[in-house]
Amino acid sequence: DAKTTQPTSMDCAEGRAANLPCNHSTISGNEYVYWYRQIHSQGPQYIIHGLKNNETNEMASLIITEDRKSSTLILPHATLRDTAVYYCIVRAGGSGGYALNFGKGTSLLVTP
């Protein structure tokens, strides 16, 4: 699986957009980009994933660069409840389900 690099921590003001970057310069053509988050000691929560195209759902947007070497997770209007550790994971597509390997992630602090 491709290695990912994320900043250790970030701050964001409440109500502003939170833009979380992830570098995955060795990504292969069949590898998906996943984002999960973990609010303190709760179970990790799925946010979004994508292969090549930008994706948007009710939680966030995922912007993947054209060369696929980096991506950005955007929380459009951050709230205090978005304070969490955000994990960017790259993993090849598969059949029958496959585990995701979590790194250290980015600790996002949303401030009033």
Added chain:
Amino acid sequence: DSGVTQTPKHLITATGQRVTLRCSPRSGDLSVYWYQQSLDQGLQFLIQYYNGEERAKGNILERFSAQQFPDLHSELNLSSLELGDSALYFCASSVVPFGRLTGNTIYFGEGSWLTVV
């Protein structure tokens, strides 16, 4: 609520003992995953089952074992417990059919806190 149910939520036991953690996956999910999260190791994948069969192994110790039953619930058995086994144990599940090379959305339960004293 992810739909993945784990019991017990908290467990305190002594070194050398054996415990069983239980997981009910989301309705319809055939894959079950177990993860361990300790303070110094982060979130570590232990083992995966698919429709009752072991599918993948991660950093699971020989003292640990798991199984998935015909009704798809899973149990993680931890034996000869050591202080270092104190951690949050997460179960997760997903549904990805065989025959399609596709993405995999994994849904996690709220975890079982294990404290070994």
